[in-house]
Amino acid sequence: MNTAVELTDAAWLISSYSGGQGECVEVACLPGAVAARDSKNPTGPVLVFAREDWAGFIRGVSADGFRP
Template identity: 60%
Template sequence: MDLTGARWRKSIRSGPDGGNCVEVADNLPGVVAVRDSKDPAGPVLVFAPEAWRAFVGSGSVRR
């Protein structure tokens, strides 16, 4: 999958040190990509937008 046009962003809840975060790119057509902010060249998980919305809206994310 070509992710060269991905615009990566971190959660506004990321700490000031910027570590231990995931980055999300939701500007790509038909997919939402997720990666580890500490390893931007590493693996990327790709979700259908509906699956990502269900995950984020499920309340299963720790705060």
């Protein structure tokens, strides 16, 4: 399914861990979804995830579950 998402008024957030270098992933909370983009290319592609999928990703990162 390919559904257009309106990002015009999205409030993009960047991690405080980025150190202000502008080389991080930015995220925006949307109704029912979370969008992510490369802070070095804010007009470039955006990935949009269902909130449940994003929450699962965050749980995996927090649990250090993505190490080989």
